[in-house]
Amino acid sequence: xxxxxxxxxxxxxxxxxxxxxxxxxxxxxxxxxxxxxxxxxxxxxxxxxxxxxxxxxxxxxxxxxxxxxxxxxxxxxxxxxxxxxxxxxxxxxxxxxxxxxxxxxxxxxxxxxxxxxxxxxxxxxxxxxxxxxxxxxxxxxxxxxxxxxxxxxxxxxxxxxxxxxxxxxxxxxxxxxxxxxxxxxxxxxxxxxxxxxxxxxxxxxxxxxxxxxxxxxxxxxxxxxxxxxxxxxxxxxxxxxxxxxxxxxxxxxxxxxxxxxxxxxxxxxxxxxxxxxxxxxxxxxxxxxxxxxxxxxxxxxxxxxxxxxxxxxxxxxxxxxxxxxxxxxxxxxxxxxxxxxxxxxxxxxxxxxxxxxxxxxxxxxxxxxxxxxxxxxx
Amino acid sequence: xxxxxxxxxxxxxxxxxxxxxxxxxxxxxxxxxxxxxxxxxxxxxxxxxxxxxxxxxxxxxxxxxxxxxxxxxxxxxxxxxxxxxxxxxxxxxxxxxxxxxxxxxxxxxxxxxxxxxxxxxxxxxxxxxxxxxxxxxxxxxxxxxxxxxxxxxxxxxxxxxxxxxxxxxxxxxxxxxxxxxxxxxxxxxxxxxxxxxxxxxxxxxxxxxxxxxxxxxxxxxxxxxxxxxxxxxxxxxxxxxxxxxxxxxxxxxxxxxxxxxxxxxxxxxxxxxxxxxxxxxxxxxxxxxxxxxxxxxxxxxxxxxxxxxxxxxxxxxxxxxxxxxxxxxxxxxxxxxxxxxxxxxxxxxxxxxxxxxxxxxxxxxxxxxxxxxxxxxxxxxxxxxxxxxxxxxxxxxxxxxxxxxxxxxxxxxxxxxxxxxxxxxxxxxxxxxxxxxxxxxxx
Numbered sequence: 001x002x003x004x005x006x007x008x009x010x011x012x013x014x015x016x017x018x019x020x021x022x023x024x025x026x027x028x029x030x031x032x033x034x035x036x037x038x039x040x041x042x043x044x045x046x047x048x049x050x051x052x053x054x055x056x057x058x059x060x061x062x063x064x065x066x067x068x069x070x071x072x073x074x075x076x077x078x079x080x081x082x083x084x085x086x087x088x089x090x091x092x093x094x095x096x097x098x099x100x101x102x103x104x105x106x107x108x109x110x111x112x113x114x115x116x117x118x119x120x121x122x123x124x125x126x127x128x129x130x131x132x133x134x135x136x137x138x139x140x141x142x143x144x145x146x147x148x149x150x151x152x153x154x155x156x157x158x159x160x161x162x163x164x165x166x167x168x169x170x171x172x173x174x175x176x177x178x179x180x181x182x183x184x185x186x187x188x189x190x191x192x193x194x195x196x197x198x199x200x201x202x203x204x205x206x207x208x209x210x211x212x213x214x215x216x217x218x219x220x221x222x223x224x225x226x227x228x229x230x231x232x233x234x235x236x237x238x239x240x241x242x243x244x245x246x247x248x249x250x251x252x253x254x255x256x257x258x259x260x261x262x263x264x265x266x267x268x269x270x271x272x273x274x275x276x277x278x279x280x281x282x283x284x285x286x287x288x289x290x291x292x293x294x295x296x297x298x299x300x301x302x303x304x305x306x307x308x309x310x311x312x313x314x315x316x317x318x319x320x321x322x323x324x325x326x327x328x329x330x331x332x333x334x335x336x337x338x339x340x341x342x343x344x345x346x347x348x349x350x351x352x353x354x355x356x357x358x359x360x361x362x363x364x365x366x367x368x369x370x371x372x373x374x375x376x377x378x
Numbered sequence: 379x380x381x382x383x384x385x386x387x388x389x390x391x392x393x394x395x396x397x398x399x400x401x402x403x404x405x406x407x408x409x410x411x412x413x414x415x416x417x418x419x420x421x422x423x424x425x426x427x428x429x430x431x432x433x434x435x436x437x438x439x440x441x442x443x444x445x446x447x448x449x450x451x452x453x454x455x456x457x458x459x460x461x462x463x464x465x466x467x468x469x470x471x472x473x474x475x476x477x478x479x480x481x482x483x484x485x486x487x488x489x490x491x492x493x494x495x496x497x498x499x500x501x502x503x504x505x506x507x508x509x510x511x512x513x514x515x516x517x518x519x520x521x522x523x524x525x526x527x528x529x530x531x532x533x534x535x536x537x538x539x540x541x542x543x544x545x546x547x548x549x550x551x552x553x554x555x556x557x558x559x560x561x562x563x564x565x566x567x568x569x570x571x572x573x574x575x576x577x578x579x580x581x582x583x584x585x586x587x588x589x590x591x592x593x594x595x596x597x598x599x600x601x602x603x604x605x606x607x608x609x610x611x612x613x614x615x616x617x618x619x620x621x622x623x624x625x626x627x628x629x630x631x632x633x634x635x636x637x638x639x640x641x642x643x644x645x646x647x648x649x650x651x652x653x654x655x656x657x658x659x660x661x662x663x664x665x666x667x668x669x670x671x672x673x674x675x676x677x678x679x680x681x682x683x684x685x686x687x688x689x690x691x692x693x694x695x696x697x698x699x700x701x702x703x704x705x706x707x708x709x710x711x712x713x714x715x716x717x718x719x720x721x722x723x724x725x726x727x728x729x730x731x732x733x734x735x736x737x738x739x740x741x742x743x744x745x746x747x748x749x750x751x752x753x754x755x756x757x758x759x760x761x762x763x764x765x766x767x768x769x770x771x772x773x774x775x776x777x778x779x780x781x782x783x784x785x786x787x788x789x790x791x792x793x794x795x796x797x798x799x800x801x802x803x804x805x806x807x808x809x810x811x812x813x814x815x816x817x818x819x820x821x
Contacts, residue, residue, distance in 0.1 A: 106517030147417035196799025198758035290415035294454040296544035336544035346509040365407035
């Protein structure tokens with residue numbers, strides 16, 4: 001019955017004991033360093049500061065001689081103003097408003113057997129260096145014409161425009177792992193929204209710059225040239241990172257090589273589901289190619305759901321792309337919206353989306369909803 | 379104990395349901411939602427059209443050039459230069475090597491052929507969606523005379539534009555405007571007509587009298603304009619085909635200006651200034667029956683009909699500053715729709731009916747802007763020393779307007795801009811130009 005009392009009493013005793021004898025186990029205070037300080041007067045401080053100041057900069061550098069300017073004004077050839085013909089136009093010259101061209105449909109062509117293999121490109125000519133003046137006449141940078149979810153700076157001029165960014169890869173003879181040469185690619189410059197002329201900062205300055213202060217007279221003596229820091233040597237080109245080989249993925253890829261259709265895949269999803277990050281990677285990849293710039297206003301009000309079957313190398317099976325449903329627009333608008341969505345899937349999936357091959361059963365069928373609501377007032 | 383049992387059984391049941399739901403969800407396809415895309419010109423390839431007859435080579439090249447310029451000029455498309463092509467289209471009937479066009483990122487491919495027989499010209503084309511590996515619609519052929527080759531090129535471009543965007547085109551259309559020569563203090567003006575892209579300029583009047591504000595009829599066969607031929611502003615209607623003109627009825631001692639056709643093409647609205655007061659009137663273009671639509675002591679002018687003809691938007695300073703108002707087509711109570719800072723004027727209703735374009739003056743600068751018909755979602759598209767007088771393209775996606783530069787030698791010229799504010803570009807005319815009015819698509 002008094003168990004609680006006993007426990008409480010024991011606890012209180014322990015607390016009192018710790019308060020009384022706790023200091024016995026306290027550690028020694030940490031050692032600290034003491035610095036001697038001396039007090040100086042104001043005059044001594046001023047003298048010390050003055051001694052430490054940098055010498056006044058001298059401007060004894062020989063001034064560059066002014067370029068010779070020829071005061072003669074260039075001759076301007078005087079030409080008489082041409083008088084435009086102001087006579088009344090003859091009625092016979094009026095445009096024929098009139099005969100509308102006949103419009104006839106052409107019989108559709110028979111479908112031809114077309115091979116869809118990528119051709120072997122001829123070797124491009126060597127690059128020619130062109131000196132470009134560093135000073136631009138444009139005072140205000142123009143906004144990028146392309147609008148994308150994230151702003152993209154002006155890419156390397158030598159990089160090929162491509163939604164997927166990659167560095168140039170040159171074959172390294174000494175390397176152990178053979179690499180295929182590849183051109184540098186980078187997405188085109190982009191702004192996050194359309195900037196109209198009215199929203200752009202004006203090129204005309206609002207205030208005029210204050211004139212520079214008068215420079216002191218140059219002394220006679222010649223100053224020592226100031227030491228300038230050596231410019232940093234150009235960073236050596238970093239070798240292209242070797243692709244990390246995932247043994248599981250490699251084994252799966254090897255086992256599944258040659259299978260380009262999802263028919264041999266298990267019919268029900270197995271294994272862990274895709275993580276949010278993996279889904280985001282896919283979403284970002286598709287939206288990089290989803291160009292709504294040429295869509296009509298009606299199509300921009302239409303949401304389409306598109307289903308696509310994927311092959312195990314991450315490429316969409318083009319013939320499987322279907323519009324599952326649409327909402328918000330006419331049938332024609334839905335067709336336009338679907339075509340833009342299909343182009344996005346095919347274009348950005350041409351090299352294969354980055355999807356974990358071990359989770360193939362989770363992404364062998366994908367349903368993408370293209371909702372342009374946020375793209376209407378970009 | 380009984381309560382504990384109930385809680386445990388409930389939890390088990392809920393867990394079972396959750397597991398079943400998760401299982402059902404995982405059995406379906408992977409679902410993702412795409413809400414962010416890009417806005418950029420769609421790359422297209424347009425190999426020079428094939429000349430099917432020996433003397434069609436020159437026209438084939440010219441037509442290809444006009445089609446390409448039409449599409450590129452919209453800002454929605456970007457032509458891939460011919461030197462990037464991997465394969466050439468040797469024949470209009472030859473199968474398309476899609477892989478070659480995919481490799482250069484051409485998303486649309488336009489092929490065509492031109493044949494000439496005597497004075498007759500035939501132009502046919504096909505449009506392909508390269509990445510889908512399919513033709514977009516059937517091939518189409520236009521026939522006409524060799525003199526009308528530009529119109530046929532515009533029609534090809536209109537068809538391509540319409541198939542890709544889903545909207546009507548605007549290339550086979552004309553613009554009537556005021557051609558200007560001379561300095562600001564001695565400017566000579568005359569009416570001129572041109573293709574939408576500045577080609578084929580023809581003059582409709584001489585420069586003996588000042589002319590202002592030409593406006594096309596809904597069918598594009600007539601033009602209303604204001605002339606100072608008598609010393610006072612008077613409204614004239616001009617037949618575009620015959621260049622015959624006729625002065626509309628007017629009252630003595632009044633000034634009539636700013637006319638515009640109603641969508642029926644039979645009635646017009648205009649401003650009439652009498653005794654220092656300017657109001658909006660309506661009348662039949664055939665003559666007679668002028669009725670007064672506004673009667674405020676303020677200045678009401680620049681009326682423009684809605685596409686269905688039921689409403690009129692106009693500018694008025696009845697509130698103390700120049701603002702935009704909407705009233706029923708037969709007159710009546712007007713509702714103010716502009717409330718931003720600055721002054722608003724020259725409103726024009728979009729042919730789609732969804733937007734109103736206007737001129738705005740604020741903080742010493744002029745803007746062309748658009749707003750919803752209730753005044754919401756105002757967007758300024760341009761900014762300069764002087765922008766004014768917007769007119770809509772037939773498809774309601776592009777606006778043309780007048781831009782005048784500053785100073786003694788200031789010059790008026792025509793510009794166009796997409797309603798998104800992109801693709802601001804000058805329209806080339808042989809002389810200065812102002813007051814454009816865009817025709818409907820030609821028949």
